[in-house]
Amino acid sequence: MQMLFHDAARLAKSDAPVLILGESGTGKELLARAIHTESFRHNRDFIAVNCASIPAELMESEFFGHLKGAFTGAHESRKGLFQMAQGGSLFLDEIGEMPSNLQAKLLRALQEKTIRPVGSEREEPIDVRIIAATHRDLEKEILENNFRSDLFYRLETFSLRIPPLRERANDIEHLVFALIEKHTELQDKALAQVEPEALNALLDYSYPGNVRELENAIMRAVTLSEEGILRHRHLPERLRAHPGPLTPGLDPVDGDVLPDTQLPPSSCTGWPSLQEIEKRYIYKVLEATGGNKRRTAEMLGIARRTLYRRLEED
Numbered sequence: 001m002q003m004l005f006h007d008a009a010r011l012a013k014s015d016a017p018v019l020i021l022g023e024s025g026t027g028k029e030l031l032a033r034a035i036h037t038e039s040f041r042h043n044r045d046f047i048a049v050n051c052a053s054i055p056a057e058l059m060e061s062e063f064f065g066h067l068k069g070a071f072t073g074a075h076e077s078r079k080g081l082f083q084m085a086q087g088g089s090l091f092l093d094e095i096g097e098m099p100s101n102l103q104a105k106l107l108r109a110l111q112e113k114t115i116r117p118v119g120s121e122r123e124e125p126i127d128v129r130i131i132a133a134t135h136r137d138l139e140k141e142i143l144e145n146n147f148r149s150d151l152f153y154r155l156e157t158f159s160l161r162i163p164p165l166r167e168r169a170n171d172i173e174h175l176v177f178a179l180i181e182k183h184t185e186l187q188d189k190a191l192a193q194v195e196p197e198a199l200n201a202l203l204d205y206s207y208p209g210n211v212r213e214l215e216n217a218i219m220r221a222v223t224l225s226e227e228g229i230l231r232h233r234h235l236p237e238r239l240r241a242h243p244g245p246l247t248p249g250l251d252p253v254d255g256d257v258l259p260d261t262q263l264p265p266s267s268c269t270g271w272p273s274l275q276e277i278e279k280r281y282i283y284k285v286l287e288a289t290g291g292n293k294r295r296t297a298e299m300l301g302i303a304r305r306t307l308y309r310r311l312e313e314d
């Protein structure tokens with residue numbers, strides 16, 4: 001992700017078209033907005049459009065505008081998205097859904113920097129940066145004749161791929177805390193603690209819906225939270241089915257370190273190992289700090305990296 005941000009920051013300063021690839025909910029639109037904000041066009045408009053949401057027969061006029069009387073029902077001349085984004089950036093989400101004839105017109109607009117509104121004889125100059133995105137494998141779409149290779153090669157020179165959340169497990173924790181902060185602020189709630197089981201369930205889940213799914217889960221949990229505590233039961237059911245690295249019976253709330261019949265015996269004596277006791281203690285402190293790992297590490301007198309390692313050990 002750091003490499004991705006590094007490349008994105010450099011691309012933002014150029015004016016080349018950008019193609020953002022990634023599964024749904026990975027943050028493609030967020031990245032597109034960030035590229036626009038970092039570009040010299042930041043004072044002009046960022047217009048976002050989902051190509052999948054425009055009926056094929058209306059697309060040309062939506063993109064390039066039309067003149068009065070260009071077709072039945074065109075009672076007035078109308079600007080298209082390109083004219084609206086003039087001087088700024090046009091974000092074409094789900095570009096893989098664009099019909100082939102429009103792909104050809106888009107390529108032409110990119111190359112010639114002109115467009116022709118429907119019903120017009122005249123080319124109009126445009127100054128718009130295109131940022132396109134798709135969750136589709138465009139190379140596969142080319143083989144199936146659904147996507148034009150010439151447009152693909154024009155766009156993919158500067159492409160950025162956002163990995164799915166399940167491939168960047170380390171990001172989940174940062175996102176969890178950032179999104180909790182965002183939604184407690186939005187909902188004007190004070191949250192003092194995150195139950196360790198809740199945190200573990202949040203960290204353990206695979207998020208097929210990526211950051212969008214994580215954000216929705218957190219928004220819901222913050223809404224349901226009471227007395228400043230975000231509990232495991234506030235999470236959606238599919239996340240609760242993933243209890244995380246805490247095994248049932250290894251109860252971090254229980255400070256008792258004597259043998260626990262519920263605990264799977266770690267050795268033939270039935271006594272928990274020192275490692276297990278240490279882990280219980282870590283979870284207790286983690287709970288006391290409301291899941292804050294920086295403070296937990298400080299309280300335990302260990303480096304944050306050591307804490308992460310201990311938590312990963314199972």
Ligand SMILES: Nc1ncnc2c1ncn2[C@@H]1O[C@H](COP(=O)(O)OP(=O)(O)OP(=O)(O)O)[C@@H](O)[C@H]1O
Binds near residue numbers: 022024030175
């Ligand atoms: N790194 C991040 N930090 C905080 N929030 C994020 C991050 N990435 C994505 N999000 C949030 O996740 C949600 C989905 O992001 P976004 O709409 O950018 O995804 P997308 O890849 O464009 O999705 P789709 O392909 O379905 O249009 C948004 O609410 C966004 O704010």
